[in-house]
Amino acid sequence: MSKVNITKWMDENKAKFADLAKQIWENPELGYNESFASSLQIKTLEESGFKVTAGIGDVPTAFVAEYGTGKPIIGILGEFDALPGLSQGVTPDHNPIVLDGPGHGCGHNLLGTAGVSAVIALKEIMEAEALPGTIRYYGCAAEELLSGKTFMARAGVFDDLDSVLTWHPATSNTTANFSMQALTAIEFYFSGRTAHAGAAPHLGRSALDAVELMNVGANYLREHVLDGSRIHYQITNGGLAPNVVPDKASVYYFLRGANRKQVEELEERLIKVAQGAAMMTETSVRWEIKSGCYETLPNITLNELMYKQVEAAGPFTFTEEEEKFAEQLLQTVEPSVLAGAKSHPMSANARKTLDTDFYHNMEYFGKTMGGSSDVGDVSWIAPMGQIMTVCAPLGVQVHTWQATASFGSSIGLKGMHYAAKIMALTTYDLLKNEDGILEKAKAEYLASKQGAEYKPGIPAGVKPPVPKKEATPVLG
Ligand SMILES: [Zn+2]
Structure with missing residues (x-):
């Protein structure tokens, strides 16, 4: 029954989190400047009874929100920074809201918010079932600058995790079995x-x-x-x-x-x-x-566990109107770009514009895709599971205005809600640790490190490039 209750709670409360994601999308902030997004998430988590520690690793916008006590300790990673020059309205034509302004072309407005909703849903169920363990949401700054999590890692905040989960907005539902550079x-x-x-x-x-x-x-x-x-x-x-x-x-x-x-x-x-x-x-x-930052170490044990939640997560569908918006957006993408984007691991296996099937295959395991992320650092500190979900039409690449439009639309919000459910349901299984799943994930993690140890790639003397004056956050 518990899993049904998790999805039920999340479906009932999805409007609240859609609104959070939308607010962050409407107020895009560049890395180390995310005072609006960070404050908004902190406020939401504190109101839900989480204990928040902010300013991790001398980064004012980085924080950890925690609920529960004792082992196991399961973390969910979130991000909230935007990209320069990608301002765009939710329209199928190029229509910047602010000329040359920032925009959420990587969907981090969705990425962080999914984690916030997952941990709050879990807290409800942990309370109801008196389930032991600790859950944490990591508010990670400046992923686009590829350093926010390294400063957090230097501060040691990931060291005691038993497992950690994350996701990324994409153009197919898939486990992230590939590695990043x-x-x-x-x-x-x-x-x-x-x-x-x-x-x-x-x-x-x-x-x-x-x-x-x-x-x-x-x-x-x-x-x-x-x-x-x-x-x-x-x-x-x-x-x-x-x-x-x-x-x-x-x-x-x-x-x-x-x-x-x-x-x-x-x-x-x-x-x-x-x-x-x-x-x-x-x-x-x-x-x-x-x-x-480090290359990511995919953890197949955890990815498989995430994949197994598909049934419990329930249906994932798009409306005719959303399909139409997706097709209109694709008409603005160069055919050669469209063809190339479809072979990318982030859209692996998807067969149509908005493909709601979930894929887990090992085709990309051991292969490296041409991008990097500071989530790689976390994957070297604790076993990390990661999925992608459909938040944009197949053929749209991240870091484009078409992506900003998708991530601010109901397509993006639906993909976020789906990812949040999968992460919450997986975390529930990890808290229960049935069949010794945590030990299995850890054994795989240790084997994939091949004896190497994590040593932060940013030297100890380098300080995070935070702006001198913190803007006062304005909360609605
Ligand atoms: Zn991203």
Whole structure:
């Protein structure tokens, strides 16, 4: 009966959480600036009787909300940051609400809210059944900057978890059996000497020259790295004026690879390229590691358990109107993009625009997809289960305006509600630990680490890049 009660409670209360997700969608905030979303979730959880600890790892918007006592301790991860330039209304044509403004093109308005609703539903059932154990919701900042969870991990808040669950909005219902790439984000700052670029160029030592030569070196390095590695950069400071030899210039690199070790080796080689560029230009260079996340370790034991909840979660359907909106959105996507997106692991197996079937197959197990997330860090600290659900039409890619439109529509809200149910039902099974599922998940987790230990990829001295002044949250 209990599982029926969980889904019943969630169906009865779904409007409340749809409203929360919608509010966060309407107030998109970039990483480390999520004061509205964080405060709103904290308020909701505190009102429901959760004990909240905020400001985790010196990140004001990161928090942990907890209910219950003792073991097991099961966590659910949430996110709430938006992306720059993806402002968009819920319309099938490109229609930014704020020109060049931020938008929820990765659906983190849904991602976090699903976790909040799952833990509140669980608290109800734990109270009703006097079920022992502890549940936690992790309000994780700045996933898009790939570092929020690493700062939280450095603070040790995931260390005592027995298992942890998460999900991501996508274009099919599927267990996430694939891995995501490890990543290092590192910025190089060159210093030289200014001079009049026309009158006395021989006196100048250009930091911008160093940046350009470093990029040339990196582009030659590209040929001699392991397949699947990624090197991308952005010049963050190219000087102030053409007639002043720039004494300061900087370049920001993302390095990706199949695992942490590969990325660390790449990092060492790129540092040599930077040092070489500094030597060539008689400038100096220093660098800072801004994020250093791990590849995700999928846990098939937990993913299977999530998949098994499909029946208990109940029906998942879309209306004709939603189907029509989805088709209209797809008409704005380039056919070549559409074809490529369908072969992506996030849309694996889906056969139609809004496919409500749930897929769990091992086709992608052991394969790495070309993206990274700081959830990888958590998967190295505790066994982690992860699913994707349909929150956008098949063919829409995340980080696009079409995705922002979908994640603010009833399609996104339905996918969120479904993911929340699966996470709540799975957590219920984990709290009961029938058939020693926690021990099985842990054994698989230990085996997949192959003896390696988690060591945060961001050095101890690096502080989170939080804004100097916290905006005062305005709550409705
Ligand atoms: Zn995302």
